[in-house]
Amino acid sequence: MKELLLISGLGVLSLLSGLLNLRKGFLLIVILGLLGNIGLSIADWNLNEDVYGMMLMDNFALAFNIVMSVSAILWFISASSYFNNDNNFSDHFSLVLFSMCGGLVLLSYSNMSMLFLGIEILSIPLFVLVGSDKTKLSSNEAAFKYFLLGAFATAFLLFGIALIYGATGSFQNATIAAKLSEGPANAMAFTGMLLMLVAMAFKVSAAPFHFWAPDVYQGAPSYITAFMATVVKTVAFAAFYRLFSSTFGSMQAEYRIIFAAIAALTLLIANFTAAVQTNVKRLLAYSSISHAGFMMIALLCMANNTSGILLYYVLVYSISSIAAFSIFEIVRTQSNGKEDIDAFKGLIRRNRWLAGVFAFSMLSMSGIPPMAGFMAKYLVFTAAIDNGYMWLALIGIVGSLIAVYYYFKVIIAMFGHESDEAPISITASQKFILVLCALGLIALSIFPNLVINQLG
Secondary structure, eight states: OHHHHHHHHHHHHHHHTTTTTOTTTHHHHHHHHHHHHHHHHHHTTTTOEEETTTEEEOHHHHHHHHHHHHHHHHHHHHTHHHHHTOTTHHHHHHHHHHHHHHHHHHHHBOBHHHHHHHHHHHHHHHHHHHTOOTTOHHHHHHHHHHHHHHHHHHHHHHHHHHHHHHHHSOOBHHHHHHHHTTSSOOHHHHHHHHHHHHHHHHHTTOTTSOTHHHHHHHHSOHHHHHHIIIIIHHHHHHHHHHIIIIITGGGHHHHHHHHHHHHHHHHHHHHHHHTTOOBHHHHHHHHHHHHHHHHHHHHHTGGGOOHHHHHHHHHHHHHHHHHHHHHHHHHHHTTTTOOBGGGGTTHHHHOHHHHHHHHHHHHHHHTOTTSHHHHHHHHHHHHHHHTTOHHHHHHHHHHHHHHHHHHHHHHHHHHHSOOOSOOOOOOHHHHHHHHHHHHHHHHHHHOTHHHHTTTO
16 A cells, blocks of 8 residues: 555656756656655565455565566656656656556456556556657547547446446455356356456457557657556556456356467467568567567466566566667657668667667567577466467467567668668666666576566
């Protein structure tokens, strides 16, 4: 509960930051607050605090809260230029922080009503942030599309919750789980579970409910896209895992084949589509969808407690993505707004830092050994094989091979071509975040068990 109060307090303070003349130092205040959030999570470890029967701050919620906070700290530092050049900086700070409040609710809900509230608190600020670039029609279009489709998914979620309540007579996760474990699920409970599965698959942009993501990711400001692809995806998958590992744990026989089909479709559709992209931002969007497919495999194998693997995967993916999107925005800004692969030609000669870290992050996302991304995918494939899904592991390997192709298209452009463009200069904070992301990926590749064993 203290964690939620801290984040919401930061959000309220950000609304007052303009009146209190805190603009110059507010980024530091937010980072210190997020570090405090990590400290509170560590202090509350193993306490399993029950918040009025509505939220449960167990180790699962605390671990993903730490990952969310780490990703948010890296994101805030990388997006410092986005806030510094914005006259409405206090509004944007508050929207991001209030969205994180919804994320914290999603990590810890123990009641279906809190699941709904968490998703709405998470999503509503994002509708505004996606459309925050008023100079671009594509940003407004992306916000409108995200709002309409998000509302549509929420309708599925609410209808599913209503049917689950009708079948079990309760909104409490533990009570629902106990009722469903008494015998075979009836048609009402199965339909409710299926509707909620569709809504959650939409939130994590898993196929065939991924169609909104490429357009929204491309139209939104790049730093907001990075926030959605990292922090938002982390909490969405954690909520997905919590719902189906505990509440619907007794219905695994019913939804296992659906999970497997969604994972396979996501891997195939996302990777084949990414392979033909020339716009780097859209390529990264399909890459994000592809990684959702790998994380769906971790959800599929949740019977063997793959929460530690999911925790490790989202952390590796988030750090890689923050680095990639940050470098993309720097290159786009200093290339007259160009977003295609040609903008990255000869990047090694324009700025070695950008080219090196971008290649490093893409090698990690593609799963090239000994990168942290390789270890993350290896753990997912091992879990799939151990649970009898050899065919799904093979699809994942094929998807990874296709990913190598489209990631290397950008890497080859950076290192294998000349450039007549002017050198790119970066600020000290930009260089700091790039080094921090690279060191984080190196540490995760050497010491994966430090993360995995926290929930393993």
